[in-house]
Amino acid sequence: MSQHAIEFENVRKSYGDTLALDGISFSVEPGTTTVLVGPSGCGKTTTMKLVNRLEDPTDGTVKFEGQDVQEVDKIDLRRSIGYVIQDIGLFDHMTVAENVATVPRLLDWDEERIDERVDELLELMDLPPAQYREDYPRELSGGQRQRVGVARALAADPDVMLMDEPFGALDPITRDNLQDEFLEIQEQINTTILFVTHDIDEALKMGDKIAIYDVGEVVQYDTPENILENPATEFVEDFIGQNRGLKKLQVLEVGHIMSTDGRIVGQSWADVRSTGSVPAEVATDESGTPAHVAADQSTETALSKLVESDGSKLPVVENGSVVGTVSVDQINDASSEPKEIVYE
Amino acid sequence: MSTLATLVADSADLTPVLQASGVQQYQTFLSRYAGELLVLVAEHIDIIAVSMLLAIPIGITLGVLITFNETAATVVLWLAGVAMTVPSIALFGLLIPVFGIGEPPVIVSLVVYSQLPLVRNTYVGLNGVDDAVTQAGRGLGMTQVERLRQIQVPMALPVIMTGLRNAVVIIIGVAAIGAFVGAGGLGDFIFQGIRERNVPMIVVTTVVLVLLTLAFDYLFAISEQLFRLRNGEQIDQARPTRALWKILS
Ligand SMILES: Nc1ncnc2c1ncn2[C@@H]1O[C@H](COP(=O)(O)OP(=O)(O)O)[C@@H](O)[C@H]1O
Ligand SMILES: [Mg+2]
Numbered sequence: 251m252s253q254h255a256i257e258f259e260n261v262r263k264s265y266g267d268t269l270a271l272d273g274i275s276f277s278v279e280p281g282t283t284t285v286l287v288g289p290s291g292c293g294k295t296t297t298m299k300l301v302n303r304l305e306d307p308t309d310g311t312v313k314f315e316g317q318d319v320q321e322v323d324k325i326d327l328r329r330s331i332g333y334v335i336q337d338i339g340l341f342d343h344m345t346v347a348e349n350v351a352t353v354p355r356l357l358d359w360d361e362e363r364i365d366e367r368v369d370e371l372l373e374l375m376d377l378p379p380a381q382y383r384e385d386y387p388r389e390l391s392g393g394q395r396q397r398v399g400v401a402r403a404l405a406a407d408p409d410v411m412l413m414d415e416p417f418g419a420l421d422p423i424t425r426d427n428l429q430d431e432f433l434e435i436q437e438q439i440n441t442t443i444l445f446v447t448h449d450i451d452e453a454l455k456m457g458d459k460i461a462i463y464d465v466g467e468v469v470q471y472d473t474p475e476n477i478l479e480n481p482a483t484e485f486v487e488d489f490i491g492q493n494r495g496l497k498k499l500q501v502l503e504v505g506h507i508m509s510t511d512g513r514i515v516g517q518s519w520a521d522v523r524s525t526g527s528v529p530a531e532v533a534t535d536e537s538g539t540p541a542h543v544a545a546d547q548s549t550e551t552a553l554s555k556l557v558e559s560d561g562s563k564l565p566v567v568e569n570g571s572v573v574g575t576v577s578v579d580q581i582n583d584a585s586s587e588p589k590e591i592v593y594e
Numbered sequence: 595m596s597t598l599a600t601l602v603a604d605s606a607d608l609t610p611v612l613q614a615s616g617v618q619q620y621q622t623f624l625s626r627y628a629g630e631l632l633v634l635v636a637e638h639i640d641i642i643a644v645s646m647l648l649a650i651p652i653g654i655t656l657g658v659l660i661t662f663n664e665t666a667a668t669v670v671l672w673l674a675g676v677a678m679t680v681p682s683i684a685l686f687g688l689l690i691p692v693f694g695i696g697e698p699p700v701i702v703s704l705v706v707y708s709q710l711p712l713v714r715n716t717y718v719g720l721n722g723v724d725d726a727v728t729q730a731g732r733g734l735g736m737t738q739v740e741r742l743r744q745i746q747v748p749m750a751l752p753v754i755m756t757g758l759r760n761a762v763v764i765i766i767g768v769a770a771i772g773a774f775v776g777a778g779g780l781g782d783f784i785f786q787g788i789r790e791r792n793v794p795m796i797v798v799t800t801v802v803l804v805l806l807t808l809a810f811d812y813l814f815a816i817s818e819q820l821f822r823l824r825n826g827e828q829i830d831q832a833r834p835t836r837a838l839w840k841i842l843s
Contacts, residue, residue, distance in 0.1 A: 328733060329734070333730070335729065342727070356740065
């Protein structure tokens with residue numbers, strides 16, 4: 251049986267006269283990152299709070315691992331779901347280690363297990379425990395504080411983690427680094443993530459699936475590629491903004507568009523490089539050695555490498571062997587916008 | 595009450611005595627009364643300690659409870675404010691029919707006077723805790739009691755300590771007047787000094803009273819700083835704070 255991690259079925263939520271959610275329905279698959287994106291005040295935070303019952307729906311059903319959350323004890327539910335907010339809300343009177351240990355303590359883990367878990371998470375977050383365990387949050391930088399916030403949310407190894415604009419208060423460079431790091435961490439932890447942002451670029455970068463919100467409604471729920479390819483409404487197209495082609499390059503992986511025939515395909519990359527049998531059209535980097543990309547790198551990276559070299563074809567390498575090549579033309583084809591968009 | 599009136603009237607004649615008094619008088623006073631003075635200091639501290647032991651749990655509980663209801667908060671803080679404006683002599687008088695004379699009415703009064711700083715600072719301290727922090731606590735699955743105990747009260751402790759400090763400073767002074775209704779303490783010598791026109795007795799006792807207040811004030815200031823340090827705050831530390839913090843950590 252394939253079970254959804256989280257399901258929203260016709261969920262409505264009003265606060266007095268304000269209708270925050272006007273019937274939303276979608277489900278989140280286990281192990282994926284689903285991003286809720288939309289302008290401020292459109293109901294993203296509310297959606298998230300319905301999952302761990304910081305709010306209850308006015309109408310409709312929210313299910314967590316197949317069960318209606320209304321049937322689960324609030325406190326138990328919250329302890330089994332990670333939660334990170336933009337303001338982080340670190341406990342300033344507790345050390346980094348005590349902060350991270352919050353939920354395990356609430357769950358009555360024994361001290362030894364808690365200590366091990368704290369060290370493991372600080373390690374994962376690139377905050378060496380020997381150095382940071384006993385620090386107070388005030389002594390940390392914004393980026394480090396947010397890492398502690400994420401570690402605290404992950405402490406009891408939740409199946410699902412809710413992240414409400416977690417990187418929103420950081421400067422662009424820190425934010426970018428943290429996004430990259432988080433993508434790596436995510437591969438190691440296999441947690442289902444529901445991620446809120448108002449920044450479409452962050453959504454495209456982080457999401458396996460993206461739910462685009464207009465006031466109180468989900469107007470499109472799809473993969474980043476499909477959303478860029480076929481924006482469902484004019485609102486979505488406006489929200490994506492300029493440079494849709496370039497954005498597509500950022501989300502599109504080289505493996506999806508490469509051509510798999512050619513003289514060097516199938517050969518070992520080390521051989522191709524060392525024998526000097528590199529065909530003239532293969533791209534080289536600044537020092538003149540042949541360049542390459544990995545199949546899961548973005549077409550943007552590939553394009554950048556092609557533009558910087560004389561060659562017209564860039565080898566795609568996976569597990570040490572050449573699995574295909576990409577050219578500027580192929581990337582161009584993949585990124586060009588459809589000539590005409592017809593809205594229903 | 596008529597005694598008090600005579601005392602005040604008599605005190606107008608103190609001026610000549612004051613001029614006549616020399617260093618010698620102070621030496622005589624100290625050699626004769628030093629032991630008794632120490633006993634009175636102990637009595638005074640005892641009254642303060644008992645009052646604070648009663649006042650702290652009441653004040654903090656009230657301060658915590660009124661965070662749940664804004665109307666209750668307004669009413670309780672207003673009442674505590676009004677109670678402070680009642681002159682201590684009047685309050686003793688009102689309480690004597692119920693508690694008799696001696697320590698009990700004075701201790702009850704001191705508990706009443708310490709409520710405003712205690713309740714107010716507990717309330718303000720708890721409300722001053724950053725909303726994001728309590729929200730995070732909720733989201734992580736802390737119950738309301740767990741949030742109070744693990745987050746709000748610890749974070750508010752420095753502010754609560756300030757309230758305690760204010761309360762102690764206020765009631766050390768009020769307790770001196772308690773001698774008038776037989777509670778003992780340093781007030782005994784002040785009243786005796788006025789009655790017997792013994793200026794050295796009044797002056798020395800007053801100085802001791804002021805020093806006692808300053809000592810308590812300082813002690814609480816240091817402990818407040820220790821709590822702030824414990825909470826990870828960065829502050830200008832007094833020298834004793836620095837020393838104690840080193841020993842403690
Ligand atoms: N506790 C609340 N009380 C009243 N209105 C609220 C509350 N929380 C949110 N709202 C309203 O609900 C709408 C959606 O808010 P929210 O989910 O926070 O939006 P977003 O996170 O997308 O910015 C907004 O109009 C907001 O003003
Ligand atoms: Mg929000």
